[in-house]
Amino acid sequence: MKNAVKLTIVALTLTFVAGCASTSDIENLQSQIDGLKTSVAQASSDAASAQSAANDAASRAAAAESAANRAAQYAQDTNSKLDNMFKKSMMK
Numbered sequence: 001m002k003n004a005v006k007l008t009i010v011a012l013t014l015t016f017v018a019g020c021a022s023t024s025d026i027e028n029l030q031s032q033i034d035g036l037k038t039s040v041a042q043a044s045s046d047a048a049s050a051q052s053a054a055n056d057a058a059s060r061a062a063a064a065e066s067a068a069n070r071a072a073q074y075a076q077d078t079n080s081k082l083d084n085m086f087k088k089s090m091m092k
Helices: 002-019 023-091
Strands: none
Touching: none
């Protein structure tokens, strides 16, 4: 029983010593965190820029669709007028 307690204490001590981080490890992790913060800020900026570009493209697409619909309506009106003119000329 005493041997088991001694082995447990030794194992816990080794685990504690091996688990401690050195100052250089902490500084290394801090520099990695700082680098990740910069990357996240850049990604966020890029995402905002992409969203703005997508909104602009959607607005232009809606304007183009509206113009195309007007052009189609004008073409249909013109065809109706030409058909009426043709029918009138055939009756003479």
